[in-house]
């Protein structure tokens with residue numbers, strides 16, 4: 001993850017199109033676009049399990065996707081473009097291939113990737129995605145609905161996936177009872193495979209998965225997501241981060257920044273005061289407001305001196321100290337210090 005270039009515009013809209021464009025280009029490294037709504041699973045640790053994303057299949061309107069790509073092309077975007085949020089993008093093969101192709105045509109150097117549950121993966125599907133322009137793939141193998149995580153079963157799922165793809169997965173991480181990770185390359189595509197005990201190590205998705213909210217945990221860590229991410233749901237609604245779920249009424253009413261169509265371009269949406277407020281709130285170490293107070297995503301302790309540095313950034317950019325008042329007039333030996341004028 002590249003370092004954030006902290007600057008005034010992150011906390012106060014630069015106000016002009018050029019400044020907004022520069023701000024986005026200098027800060028955003030991950031554009032997340034939910035190209036569709038459908039997911040074939042209902043994992044209990046995912047907010048999808050509380051709604052119906054199976055019978056009603058929606059796609060992000062093509063003109064909204066085109067607008068996002070067109071804007072990114074204007075800044076010759078070379079960072080990451082993710083094509084999933086709470087959807088299973090591989091479930092609609094023609095749509096996914098078209099969206100990868102369009103992105104690659106507009107953004108020749110961009111890193112295009114997404115996460116999948118792997119249910120639709122096959123060698124020829126991988127080849128087609130590579131030909132369309134996909135850069136990298138993340139596969140999370142989930143337990144079947146109702147089954148709790150266990151290591152032997154996760155390893156069985158890894159083995160099944162490996163057989164289906166005709167290629168071995170090199171396991172490079174194992175934390176008993178928590179996670180297994182591995183990787184393979186197929187048709188030149190790097191594929192990262194995970195299995196995670198989300199019942200224990202999941203996040204509460206901005207409070208929408210209540211059973212994962214830890215009663216005693218309160219976040220004090222900063223969060224970089226509203227800085228380096230730009231997140232768009234399948235309806236074209238913009239959120240400060242990927243933890244927010246457009247099908248959740250409270251999230252939509254309270255956390256949405258607006259719709260892509262409300263703004264002249266994505267740069268104006270990113271620079272808006274609503275986004276700036278999230279960034280100001282999450283810049284420093286210290287207690288957080290809801291829904292960030294219970295979010296454990298990427299929590300960490302400060303590096304030496306980091307708290308002080310972030311406090312200083314806050315004073316500089318968020319609560320700037322007003323121009324120093326004139327030095328108080330102090331008499332020295334019967335004369336006034338400011339200008340030496342005697343009275």
Ligand code: SF4
Pocket residue numbers: 039040041042043046047048049085086087088117142
């Ligand atoms: S975790 Fe992934 S696969 Fe499971 S329901 Fe959510 S989006 Fe679908």
Ligand code: SF4
Pocket residue numbers: 206223224225226240241242243282291292295296297
């Ligand atoms: S701390 Fe807040 S902004 Fe950051 S990922 Fe969690 S919910 Fe999103």
